[in-house]
Amino acid sequence: MKALILNGSRKGDSALDAASDALFHMLKGAGYEVDALLLRDLMIAPCDGCFDCWTKTPGVCSTDDEGRIVPMKMMQSDLMIYLTPITFGGFSSELKKGLDRITGTLLPFLTNVNDEIHHPLRYEKYPKILGIGILPQPDEEAERIFATLVNRNALNIHDKGHSTVVYRRDSPEKVAEKIKALLAEAGAAK
Amino acid sequence: MSSPKKALLLVGSPRGRNSSSEALGGYLLDRLKERGMEIEKVYIHPSMLTEKDQAEMLQAIDRSDLLVLASPLYVDSLPAPVIAALETIAEHRRTKMRKEQKLVAITNSGFPEAYQMDTALAICRKFASETKIGWAGGLAIGGGEPLHGKPLADAGWMARNPRKALDIAAAALAEDKPVPKEAVDIAAKPLIPQWMYVFVANRGFKSQAKKYGAQDKLYDRPYQA
Numbered sequence: 523m524k525a526l527i528l529n530g531s532r533k534g535d536s537a538l539d540a541a542s543d544a545l546f547h548m549l550k551g552a553g554y555e556v557d558a559l560l561l562r563d564l565m566i567a568p569c570d571g572c573f574d575c576w577t578k579t580p581g582v583c584s585t586d587d588e589g590r591i592v593p594m595k596m597m598q599s600d601l602m603i604y605l606t607p608i609t610f611g612g613f614s615s616e617l618k619k620g621l622d623r624i625t626g627t628l629l630p631f632l633t634n635v636n637d638e639i640h641h642p643l644r645y646e647k648y649p650k651i652l653g654i655g656i657l658p659q660p661d662e663e664a665e666r667i668f669a670t671l672v673n674r675n676a677l678n679i680h681d682k683g684h685s686t687v688v689y690r691r692d693s694p695e696k697v698a699e700k701i702k703a704l705l706a707e708a709g710a711a712k
Numbered sequence: 713m714s715s716p717k718k719a720l721l722l723v724g725s726p727r728g729r730n731s732s733s734e735a736l737g738g739y740l741l742d743r744l745k746e747r748g749m750e751i752e753k754v755y756i757h758p759s760m761l762t763e764k765d766q767a768e769m770l771q772a773i774d775r776s777d778l779l780v781l782a783s784p785l786y787v788d789s790l791p792a793p794v795i796a797a798l799e800t801i802a803e804h805r806r807t808k809m810r811k812e813q814k815l816v817a818i819t820n821s822g823f824p825e826a827y828q829m830d831t832a833l834a835i836c837r838k839f840a841s842e843t844k845i846g847w848a849g850g851l852a853i854g855g856g857e858p859l860h861g862k863p864l865a866d867a868g869w870m871a872r873n874p875r876k877a878l879d880i881a882a883a884a885l886a887e888d889k890p891v892p893k894e895a896v897d898i899a900a901k902p903l904i905p906q907w908m909y910v911f912v913a914n915r916g917f918k919s920q921a922k923k924y925g926a927q928d929k930l931y932d933r934p935y936q937a
Contacts, residue, residue: 532799568757568793569786570726577920581934597935610839612789612831615796621787629931630917632823632910639823639910645933663841667834674788674831 525549525710526599526649527558528592530606530617537656537690538605544698545603545654548705552712557595562616564588566623575626581644582626589623596624599649601710604672608655608687611667621675628678635680643680650708651676653685654701660689684708719744719885720776721753722769724783724794728755730861732820736853736874737782739864740818743882744778752776756783760793760800769797770804778814778848778885781836785821785829790836798839805843814846815839816881816891820856824909826900828854849891851877851899855909873901 527545531538542558549556566589574584583590596602606617613621627648628641653672657664669685676683686704688697705711721741725731741751752772759769773779783794790798817836819829833850840847853874864871864878877899881891902909921927 568726568791571731571784571791573920577917577930578924578926580921580926580929580932594935598937609795609799610802610835610842612795612835615792615799618787618789618795619792622792625787627935630921631914634910638828639825639906644931645936647937663834663838667831667838670834671788671831674828678787 523554523601524599525554525556525601525603526595527556527603527605528617528620529558529560530604530614530620531560531562532607532614532616533562535607537607540692540694540697541654541656541688541701542605544694544701545605548698548701548711549601552705552710554601554710557599559591559595559620561620564591564620566592566619568619569622569625573630576630580626583623585623589620592620593624593627596649597627597645601708602649602651604651604653604655606653606655608657608661608664608668611664612671635677638677640678640680648679648681650681650710651679651683652704652708652710653683654704655685655687656690657687658690716748716750717777717888718750718752718775719778719780720772721751721780721782722797723753723755724757724781724791724797726757726791726793727861728757731784732853732856732859732861733782733784733818735859735861735864735867736818736820736856736878737780739875740780740782740816740878740882740885742865743879744886747882747886749778749886756797757791757793760796766800770801773801773804773813774811776813778816779845780816780818782818782820783832785819785823785832788828789832802839802843805845810844812846814848814885814888816848816885817850818853819850820853820859822856822913824855824902824906826852826854847890848885849881849896851881851891851896853877853899855903870903873898873903
């Protein structure tokens with residue numbers, strides 16, 4: 523079993539370190555082989571909206587840079603975990619630059635999935651999507667947007683997403699407790 | 713007599729001048745100009761590439777009273793450079809600039825259902841609230857791909873709903889009022905019936921792949937574990 527952590531922390535921000543450590547150890551303890559990408563350190567160009575990954579080089583982004591690592595590692599994983607500061611309810615730009623490059627993991631066509639139009643799946647199996655967001659303090663609106671966004675990302679692969687939010691003031695024990703509950707909810711705990 | 717209000721269009725598509733974001737935002741900008749506002753336009757993607765361009769974008773923002781963010785939907789949210797721009801603007805307003813401004817957001821996507829853009833618009837609204845910019849409302853245009861980035865005024869019958877919605881929005885915004893619900897509802901109306909949209913889109917993808925000689929590779933699984 524493989525887990526991929528997509529770390530979207532911004533330069534100079536260590537607030538995610540406690541969650542990152544807890545997550546890493548918990549996944550290891552549950553028997554996962556863990557791979558973590560610190561996205562801000564990767565040379566990932568923004569998606570240029572060309573759709574080449576659908577119609578010219580199907581499944582592969584035509585921009586040959588480290589952005590290709592994200593869909594490749596995603597498709598080799600059983601769990602894909604977003605670890606991100608919550609910015610305006612959504613993901614940080616660092617996480618998003620990686621996620622914008624996974625479009626080719628789906629087929630270009632449109633199809634009806636549970637009464638909503640989505641892209642059909644390119645692969646038979648996709649990782650479960652989990653989101654861990656961090657906020658300075660509780661923020662009901664931001665937390666609602668974050669949970670919805672993680673779930674909508676999972677809907678793209680015709681699945682249900684799971685997410686949790688940790689606060690900067692949370693003790694390491696509290697952070698570990700929230701992550702443990704998240705993994706249990708997703709059926710990924712030991 | 714007070715000086716005219718200024719509107720700034722922030723184009724959030726990497727396709728820039730050939731994008732539906734430009735077509736939609738540009739149409740609104742022209743209507744605001746007709747109503748006496750001064751207008752300006754900035755392309756976010758190139759503006760985020762260097763510090764100098766970023767500084768120029770921030771100066772253009774500082775000059776404006778109304779910010780119009782026109783952006784495509786990327787993976788249920790805004791494209792990464794647009795989020796990076798919002799992060800930069802938030803930091804700028806926190807430390808240097810607290811001018812009274814308003815934000816209106818226009819999103820477009822290839823999915824026919826406008827509500828698939830609710831999360832992206834919620835992020836825009838949250839950005840406005842956190843940066844103390846007034847929220848003037850959001851418009852979502854679904855199934856926008858057939859517009860092909862053509863200027864709305866030249867896009868004929870296909871663009872009738874976005875044009876009407878943006879006309880109504882411009883009338884309100886020029887008077888410093890939020891986008892009326894009527895405009896939101898009209899913008900959300902499908903341009904063509906859903907079954908027809910899906911049929912045309914799927915045929916379009918196949919013919920595009922054929923043009924590239926990739927029709928036999930459309931279902932490839934390059935990263936199969």
